[in-house]
Amino acid sequence: QLGAATYEYCITNFYESEAQSCQVCDDVTVTPGGYVNGYVTEFATGDPIEGAQVLMVATGDPYFFTTDVDGYYEGEVVAGTYDYVASATGYASETVVGVLIDFGTTVSQDFQLLHFPYPVGEVIATEINDNSVLVNWSGQGGGGGDGVDFDFEDGDMPAGMMLDDPTADWGVSDGFMKNTTAGANVWRSAYYDEEYTDYVFEVSMQRNAGSEGGSMGVYVRANDFLHLVPGDGSTGLVFTITATGSYWFGTLTDGDLPDWSGWLTSSAINTGLGEANVVTVEAEGTVVKFFINGVLTHTTVTSYPTGYCGVFTHESTVTSEVAWDYFTVVPNGKAMDYAVAEEIGLEKKGSFAECIQSYDSPGKVAQGVEYYVFNDVINNSTRETYIFEDFESQSNNVDIDIPGWLNVATVGNRVWRGKSYSGNLYAQATSYNSGEVNECYLITPVINLDDMSDPRLKFESAQAYWNHDGLAVYISTDFDGTDIEAATWVELSCNIAGEDDPNHAWVNSGVVSLAAYAGDAYIAFKFNGDSDGATTSYRLDNIEIYDGGAGIVGYNVYRGPCYGGAEDMVFQGFTLDETYTDNTWGTADWGVYKWAVEVVYDFNASAFAFSNCLDKDMETLVTVEVTTNSGDSPEGTDVIFTNVSEITDPPYIFEAELDASGIHSWTDFRKGTYDIYVHLNGFADINVSGVDIFDESYFEFMLIELLAPPVDLYVTPMGYATWGVGGVVPFEPFLETFNEGLPDTWTVVVGGSNAFTWTWITDDNGNTLDGTPFMFADSDAAGSGSTMDELLISPVIEFTENADMLYVEFDYIYQYISNEYFEVDVFDGDDWVNIFHSEADSGPFPWGPTIHEMIDVTEYANADFQVQFHYVSNGWNWYVAVDNVAVTEGESKYSDRMLEYYKVWHEYVFITDRDTTNYQYGDNGEVLVPGETYMAEVAAVYSTGISGKMQYEWTYYPCDSFPGPAQFYAENIEDTKDVLLTWATDPPPFDGVYLDFEDGMPADFITDGDRWSVYDGNLVMDGNSVANYGSAYYDMMFDDFVFEFEITRHESSGTIGNTLGCLVRSDGLHDVGTQNGYAFAITQNGSWWYAKYVNGTLTDWTGWLTSSAINSGLGNSNIVSIVAAGDDLDYYINGTLIHSITATDFAEGYCTV
Known part of the structure; x- marks a missing residue:
């Protein structure tokens, strides 16, 4: 037992003489x-x-x-x-x-x-009442009930298709329904004569002739033809596309479109004449969705519950043709956007029919010209597929040719052919127009039934234009694969489409047991027909032979949140049926729920199949109240609640535009989690995320005013800063009590026969209006024989044009005798407008109670608004008194917001407060170094807060950096008190150059041709219609400099978009092909660009940019300034810094224009 290692093995031959050969060795690695x-x-x-x-x-x-x-x-x-x-x-x-x-x-x-535990397909939850919900997963598949499916292949107009006049414009040819319109600006429509409620309606349409911009489309839940004649009583939902890529939607109400969307565009539209577009409509309850080529394009909520489905065309020219390839209505069908279907993992299928009709349990969704199902094949929730043929590999109008299958004509010449209808491929046999008797077989490959514990057959059939029963299904266990006549064929009992089934409607065969047969078997689909009276067309699709061995024990039913997963589902009960009634619905808490069905098999269980979602007590009362910190009215505020707890497209949104009260309530607010957005122009937006709204709620928001910063901040090279008031200056209420006398800003105009006029007094014989001084016009004091025509005029009251509302208020008493009047006028910007007139006592003589007037003058607000009090007495009369004059936004509109002063910063450090719009840098000890660049900042301080800062970067140059008068004299003119000032006209010498062209073309000024001249104190270049650059420069090179020039494109010549500019640190003229330097250009239409030339090649180009600093328009001049210091260059237009660069390519050069 060797260990894991590398070993060397050697061998030698050993002889009787004890001689040995040399060793031969080899290494070997032993792997465990x-x-x-x-x-x-x-x-x-x-x-x-x-x-x-x-x-x-x-x-x-x-x-x-x-x-x-x-x-x-x-x-x-x-x-x-x-x-x-x-x-x-x-x-x-x-x-x-x-x-x-x-x-x-x-x-x-x-x-x-274990056999794979297939789930059920579509699960439908339906609320029976407040206490129970029916969960149903039975009866799935089929053809969609009493829908229609027209492909116009037979050349006849389908029965039930209603055509508007003239009907002669309608026809069927080449597999299309067509409308040819010869009139101009006419609507033509057609609809199927059956009303539908919930469905998928789909058509394929194309414009073959006429204007590409002509309308064509669909209309649904309609009550008649579509003519768009206001007052004709027609209703419906109208969706239109054009061959140019445009579309629109509108709700047809009494022949009109009050909510017309206007023309919109969609990239989903196939553009051009002859290009087909599929329009799909899904109607479910009050929600109707419109798809273009499978892309969800528009969703609407409607009160129209039911109606016809139709198509239409409109043409503004004299001739057009629109064609429809098919017209399909599937009751209770579903549609879904491509992107959504792919996101949730649905499998795409090739045809509508395949998706909606093929399976017992097909979780189905329509996709315009493509379709999706949840599982490739589902049969009673379990299957083992040995043969499955959907004919998608075949071609339209081509004989069926599938490896392993037999397609044989035993009588006549016709065999089974591939056919396409509504995008679905299937097999079809027919004797229509064959001129003969036909008999043909479509036979499956051999199947070994012994390999299956419970062999089964299933398929779908359809018929068209039935006049005979011509389809039968057989099984043979002795067929040799070639000799049909010699085999024994046993007819199988199954459901086949027949006389009582609608044309084109797919019929499920039912589950056909093959358990009685053993060994090798073939299934044959036999068609018999005769062109003389037996011409029914028969169709086959989705032929399946499979093992149904594993048994279903029953079903577990669960309930949980609509947007939850399997882990969130709570068990409700077990059933042997294919329906379940959830009787605990009445005790469920509020929310949005779905149900799940789990198939329990002999030895395992399936994944969950989920139902649709249902609402439970989802509505509540929500109120929002908005105020402003400035006291301005919240009228016009947009408030938007967007639901983020439910995944819907579009999302649930509650939106309102507030009135002056700032309060709005929704009584049907949907419970959930929301993002809240509050917006009013001039105020900071309010965004609140993830707000749970589960009960009656009251929201209060205060909008914070966006205080406008100063504008147009500019600092001269000597450090003098100026700026303007930013944004819309708020109107500030005006009040004059006359307690301290008549202000100098008021004007009195004397118009009578003597000096008696409006006078400031403390009282009249002890009488006042409120215990304080007032203004008084006294005819009694003027005496007998006098007349008065007296005006008391206020100063200009600023920014009234920015007030939401505007009122003039004043107190007065008036004693009237005769031949006199008292009135009040306001200035509307052009003239005085009367707002008050009196020829009656305000109270009993001699004084009476003080009268307060408040008059709406909003329509007269303007930048020059004034108020004048006018007293006219044409004899000896009494008097009028006026006090407490006010111009306001109304009692509820007083604002605390006022512009108070400005804050100034230097190099980000606070320097001082200013109540003017200017400041001289250095006045508070700031140290300024010539040539150094600084940051200036100014902010506006309001009574309600401080604005953001306005910034300006500037470079300091003291006054001695610029040429001044060479000599200056001041002398007293003899025998007068006048002083004569005299200075030299020529500036002293300096290192730069100043050219004003007052004396003609300067010496040493180099131009690129004879297009340059000097005229009327200006250097002029004549373009001479030559499309290239012209350039000129002074023959002196500079390294660090300030280069400035004023340039204008004349009103009488040139194109407003052509460039004007300069090339600095250049090597000479611009348009030589090898030029170097930094280029900067502007146009008279407000654009500019910067770039660098290196040996004639343009680099670092910014592209075209815009600036409001440019004085646009031909004839307007602009001052361009360039400050070059070392590697840094700053570009200014009319004193505004536009662009800054740091570049090391060129250290010095010419300044070229």
Whole structure:
């Protein structure tokens, strides 16, 4: 027993003379090993399972073994500890872990596999009453009840299809229903004459002629043809597409579309004339969904409970043709978006018919032109498939040709052919138009019935245009595979589509037991027909021969949360039936529930099959109240509650736009967990996530005003900062009590015959309006023979245009005699508008009670709003007194928010408060170094808080950095008090260059051609319709500099989008193909870009960007400034920093325009 190691073995020949040959040696590595074997059998019968796989996994490569006819496997493996997995088709896998295989030992491991526990298919839960729910998983499959399925292949218009006038425009040809319209701007529609409630309705349609923008579509739950004539009484739900990729939806109400969606677009639409589009409609209760080529495009909630399903077309030109390939209605069908189906793991199938009709338990969903089912095959919840043929491998109108199958004509020439209907392939035999008598067989491959404990047959058949029974099914156990006539054929008893079944409706054969037969067997589908009166077309699909051996004991029923998993389900009961009544529904807590059915087999149980979801006491009362910290009205606030505890598409959303009360209630609010969003322009949004709303709830939110920061902050190179008031300046209530006299901002206009006018007084013979001084116009004091026409005018009251509401308020007393009046006017921005007029005593003589007036002047609010009090007396009369003049937003609209002052920062450090919109940096001791760049910041302080900061980066240059007058003189002009100031016009010499072009083209100024000239003090380049650059520069190179120029594209020439700009640190002219430098360009339409030229190649291009700093429009000038300091370059437009770079490519160069 050698240990695990590498050994050297040597051999030599040994002779009688005791001579020996030289040694021959070789190395060998001994690997420790063990042996494994065992049997894989059926758990129920002990029968061996041939072809089972045994997988063994340790740390190295896995080992696979396959069982033989006796179910036996064996092999050798490296010593170690292994996990086993045994599996076989149609069986549940079995796992054994931690099996030790020692070197040199043999380990036997047997497996007994259970038949795979197939679940049931569709489970439907229906609330019977408040106390019970019926759970049903029986009667699944079938053709959808009394639906219709027209493929227009027979060339006839289907019976029951209602066509609007002129009916001659409608026809069936080439397998299509068509409408050819010769009129302009007309609607044409057709519907099937049966009303449906819940269903899937699907059509395939295409526009073959006319405008691609013409409408075509479907309408459902309708009461008549679709004509869109307001007042004609027609109703329905209308969904429209065009061949250009557009669509719209609308609810037809009395011939009109009050909720028309407007034109929308969808990439799901196949565009172009002749391109087919499948439109699918799922109607379930009040919810109706519309799909385009399987993509969920629109969902609506409707009050229309039932109606017709129809199609329509509309054309604005004179000729069009629209064609429909098929027209299908499946009552109680379901539809689902592709993406959702794939996400939950549904298997895609090729046809609607295959999905909705093929199986006893088909968890089915329609997908436009493709379909899904939960399991490939389900038959009474269990199966072992030996033969399954759905003919999807065949071709339309081509004879059936499947390996192992026989397709033989024994009389005549017709055989079984592949046919396609609504996307489903099947086999069909017919004598229609054959001109002969026909007999043909479609025979399965051989099946060994002895391999099955309970062999069964199942298939589906359909007929079209029945006039004879022409299909029969046989079995033979002595057929040799070739000689049909010599074999013994026994007819099987099964359900076959016949006279009483609708055309095209698939009929399940039922389960046909083959237990009475043994050995090798064939199943034959025999068709007989005659073109003279026996022309029924027969169809076959989904032929299945399988073992139904494992038995079902019964069903366990569970209930749990709709969006939970198997672990959340609670056992409710066991039943032998295929329905179960949950009588504990009345005691269930509120929520959304689903039910699960588990199939209990002889030896194991299936996975859960889940039902639809039902609501239990899901509605409650929810109220929301919103206020603002500024006192502004919450009117217009959007409040949105989005349900995040239920997975629905679209999600449950409760939304409201608040009125001035700020309060809204939902009496039908759906319980659950919600994200809450509150929004009002000018205020910070409120977002709250994961709020549980399980009972009646009251939510209170306060919106915090977004205080506008200053705008247009700019700092000159000398450090002088200016800024503007940011955002919409809030209106501040105005009040004048006249307690301290008449303010200088008020104006009195004298218009009478003497100096008596509006006067400030403390009292009139002891009378006041509120115990304080007031304004008084006294005709009595003016005396006999006098007249008065006196105005008291307020200052301009700012920002009234930003008020939500606006009121003028004042107190007054007025004593009237005759031939006089007292009135109040406001200025609306253009003229004075009268808002109050009186020619009557306000109270008994001589004074009476104080009268308070409050007048709505919202419609007159403007930036120049004023109030004036006007007293006119055309003789000797009494007087009028006015006090406490106010302009407000109303009693409930007073706001505490006022702009108070500004805060200023330097290099992120607070410096000072300012009540003006300017500041000189350095006034508070800031040290400023020439050439250094600093950050300026300003924020606005309001009575309700402080705004965000406005920033501006600037570079300091003192005044001596810029050229000034060479000489300056001041002298007193003789014999006057005037002073004459005189300074030199030429600036002193400096290292840079200043060109104003007032004296013509400067010397040393280099241009790239004769397009350049100087005119009227401007350097001008004429484009001459040449599509390239023009450039010019002064013949002096600079390293660090400030380069500034003013540039304009004239109103009379050029394109607004063409570029103007410069190239700095350049090597000369721009458009030479080898230029170097940093380029910056703007346009007169508000765009700019930056790039770097290296040997004529443009790099680091920013792309086209925009800036509000640019003065847009032809004829408007812009000042471009570039500050270059070392490797840093800053670009400004009209004083606003636009772009900054750090680059080391070029240290000096020309400044080129």
